[in-house]
Amino acid sequence: MSGIDHGILLTALDPDDPGRAAALAALSGPEVPATTDEEALAFLEGAPERPRAAAFWRELRDGGRVRVLPASPTAFEAVLDRAAQGRAEDIRAARTALALIEAGIGTLLTACPERYPELPGLTLERLQPGSDPVSRYGRQWLDEADLAAVTRALRSDWLTTGPTVERFERAVARVAGAAHGVAVSSGTAALHCAMAAMDIGPGDEVLVPPLTFSATANCVVYQGGTPVFVDVEPGTLLLDPEAVRRAVTSRTRAIIAVDYAGQPCDYGSLRAIAREHGLALVADACHSLGASENGHPAGSLADITCFSFHPVKHITTGEGGMLVTDDPALAEAARRFRNHGITADFRQRERSASFAYDIPRLGRNYRLPEFNCALGLSQLNKLPLFLARRRELAETYRQALAGVAALAPLPWRPEVEHAYHLFVVRARTGAIRDTLFAALRGRGVGVNVHYIPVHLLEFYRRTLHTGPGLCPEAEAAFETILTLPLHPGMRPGDARRVAGLIMECLKNGQKNNEPNA
Numbered sequence: 244m245s246g247i248d249h250g251i252l253l254t255a256l257d258p259d260d261p262g263r264a265a266a267l268a269a270l271s272g273p274e275v276p277a278t279t280d281e282e283a284l285a286f287l288e289g290a291p292e293r294p295r296a297a298a299f300w301r302e303l304r305d306g307g308r309v310r311v312l313p314a315s316p317t318a319f320e321a322v323l324d325r326a327a328q329g330r331a332e333d334i335r336a337a338r339t340a341l342a343l344i345e346a347g348i349g350t351l352l353t354a355c356p357e358r359y360p361e362l363p364g365l366t367l368e369r370l371q372p373g374s375d376p377v378s379r380y381g382r383q384w385l386d387e388a389d390l391a392a393v394t395r396a397l398r399s400d401w402l403t404t405g406p407t408v409e410r411f412e413r414a415v416a417r418v419a420g421a422a423h424g425v426a427v428s429s430g431t432a433a434l435h436c437a438m439a440a441m442d443i444g445p446g447d448e449v450l451v452p453p454l455t456f457s458a459t460a461n462c463v464v465y466q467g468g469t470p471v472f473v474d475v476e477p478g479t480l481l482l483d484p485e486a487v488r489r490a491v492t493s494r495t496r497a498i499i500a501v502d503y504a505g506q507p508c509d510y511g512s513l514r515a516i517a518r519e520h521g522l523a524l525v526a527d528a529c530h531s532l533g534a535s536e537n538g539h540p541a542g543s544l545a546d547i548t549c550f551s552f553h554p555v556k557h558i559t560t561g562e563g564g565m566l567v568t569d570d571p572a573l574a575e576a577a578r579r580f581r582n583h584g585i586t587a588d589f590r591q592r593e594r595s596a597s598f599a600y601d602i603p604r605l606g607r608n609y610r611l612p613e614f615n616c617a618l619g620l621s622q623l624n625k626l627p628l629f630l631a632r633r634r635e636l637a638e639t640y641r642q643a644l645a646g647v648a649a650l651a652p653l654p655w656r657p658e659v660e661h662a663y664h665l666f667v668v669r670a671r672t673g674a675i676r677d678t679l680f681a682a683l684r685g686r687g688v689g690v691n692v693h694y695i696p697v698h699l700l701e702f703y704r705r706t707l708h709t710g711p712g713l714c715p716e717a718e719a720a721f722e723t724i725l726t727l728p729l730h731p732g733m734r735p736g737d738a739r740r741v742a743g744l745i746m747e748c749l750k751n752g753q754k755n756n757e758p759n760a
Contacts, residue, residue, distance in 0.1 A: 376737050377728040379689040380665070381555030384629070384731040389621045396617035403612045404588060411616035412565065414623055415550065418533070419542020421567035423574035426616060427581050430529040430551025432609040433564035434462035434499075437547045439606070440566075440576035441523050443468040447496040452482045453696035453717040455501040459527050460697045468496070469707070472698040474714040478654045479503070480667075480724075483716070484512035491516070497523040502531035502541060504693075505633075505662035506655055510536055510544040517546075525549065529564070532557040533630045534662035541662070542567045547577075552615075555730070557629055557662060558622035560615040581609035625731075632731045633663040639735040640666055640727060643742030649675050649749050650725070665693055666729040673722040675752070680725060682748040688741055691726040 396407055412424035427433050443449060445467040451460050453472045460470035473490045476483045482500045498517055500508040510526070517524040528534070529551035531541040542548045547570075550556075552563035566577050582588050584606030587599070641652055650670045655661050670676035676692075683690045696717045698709035711718060727741055 375687055376730070376733045377688050377741050379555075379730070380691045380726050380728050381730045382732060383554040383559045384625075385559075386625075388624075389618055392617040392621035393614045396614040399613065401613045403610055405613045407613045407616045407620070408611060411619050411623075414620055415565050416542070416567050418540065418623065418626065419548060419550070419567045420540040421542045421548065422569045423567065423571060425566045425574055425577040425581065426611040426619075427564050427566065427577075427609040428611050429562050429609075430527075430549060430553065430556075430564035431458040431462065432581065432607070433549035433551070433566040434458055434525075434527060435465050435607070436566050436577040436580050436609065437525050437549055438462045438466045438468065438497075439580040440547065440573045441497060441525075443496055446494060448492060448494040449497045449499060450487055450490050450495060451499045451697075452501050452503075453698045453714045454480050454503060454694055454720060455527065455697060456529075456694060457697050457700060459499055459501055460703070463499075464706075469494075470697075470703075471495070472696075472709060472714055474716045475503075475720070477716045477720075479506060479656060480653060480717070480720050481506065481508045481656075482513070484509050484516060487513065488516050491520050491522070495520065495522060497525055499525045499527055500545065501527040502529075502534060502662075503665075504653065504667050505530045505534055505664040506653075507531055507534050507536040507541055507544060507659050509656070514545075523547070529553075529556065530664035531662045533626055535660045536656075537658050543569075546570065547573060552619055552622075556664060557633075558619060558626055560611065560619040560622070563611050563615050563619060579604075580606040582606060583608060629731045630662060632733075633729060634661070635735060636729050636733055636738045637661070637663045637666050639738040640668075640729075640742060643739050644668070644745065647742075647746060647749065650679075650745075663729060666727045667693065668725050668727060669720065670723045670725060675749070676723050676725050678752050679745060679748055682751070683741075683744060686744055686748075688744060689728050692721070692724060693726050694721070696721050 396402075399405070399407075401407065408426050412426050414424075415426075416422065416424035425433075425436065427436055438449070443463060443466045447463075447466075447468040448471045449463045449468055450473045451463065451470045452475050454475050460472070463470040471490055474483055474486045475481060480503050482498075487498060498513060500510065500513055502508060507528075508526075510524075513524055516522070524545040526541065526545035526548040528541040528548045532550050534541045536544055542550075547566055547568045550565045550567070552558055552560040552565070554561070566574075568574050568577075578588075579585065584602045584604045586601045586603065587595070587597075637652075644650065644652065648671070650668045653667050653669065670679065680690055680692070696714060697703060698707075698713050699711065699718070699721075703709045728737070
């Protein structure tokens, strides 16, 4: 695309654009008889590049193993998505685009360049790690608006503790259905702030699930408390309310529920248990921004909710997180804790024309800078699109894997709207999971396992004397779960491709296990 304005290409791709003829002429040379769509199409179909366009089109149609990256991949891939549905006008636009690209405008990235030995002059590049959308289980999706937002913040008077932080806090709290937001440097920091705001300390127990990232338990230890591991439900792998009820003791102060993979827990049952025993309820919603239970958004289902804005999450700030709550006292305690425990931050002191402050209790430096929050605000505008794509990909996986007996997606609760941070399947046996993991990784598919149960990690074995048998459902799930790639940079064809590779790997595994194989 060197020297070519991608807006001209997008105009050429659109059969309804009144400037298409001029765009085609600008891109393909003055000899193009582009007075009408039919004439332009006839010229392009009669061009010497036609066999290459046909080969490329077949590859797109037969599994999406080839990607084209012009200057605006989102817009171009949208054309290809529509063309894949077989609508004549979109096929015409896509074939026009292919002919233009094959004339030297753009780069063809393919996992299989050896399939195109007859295409001299066409630039082919093997997909590098990270280039293929399925090479990672999750990743960020940034656009020019995000870059512009960060640049504006860097050029402003504030790099930290400024007005963009407050705007981001209000925006996330509004999406989450909460009154207050406290932006911090990570999801882990949000969980730690929650424990500090609730005054968790030595002698206190907090009930946590084992099938989570270790930060869910670590935040309790940071405050001197004791995480008590409570098993998950066998189907959804969410915290089991009945197991929670059995685990409550006189030392229990709080429950942390984890919305595993993006599905909210049974907060109705958990709230009832918390009220009955006078416990605080914290939602670790680092997987579930944009999810809901019975129409109530994640962020409004517990006393405090914690989000993460790591690059693999629904929106990103680079690194970052946020605590939301309806309780102004908890919000103020969290704000102090993220800023060393200081009673008045710089902006508050400036407004009151005072230098005075105090530190009644120690805190941490968990502040999130302005430019991170600017990125978060820009990303938040795209959250509905990101959620729609994640749900579309999840449904594509479900349909594509419906006939595969060796594994099954996790079930979802009918009363929730899933946010699909992860798409997790369970294999029939641990051996099948391990074989699939190795085979798919070997083919460049970034599958993963979420998570090793926290109570099996060395630190907790040593300090709390936990071990196998403590949470049998979580331990059994860990042996068979597999996370498939899912993020907004993927398209349904990518999910179908992964599903096809899964079936191919399973078939190969069956052949290898046959007698005399």
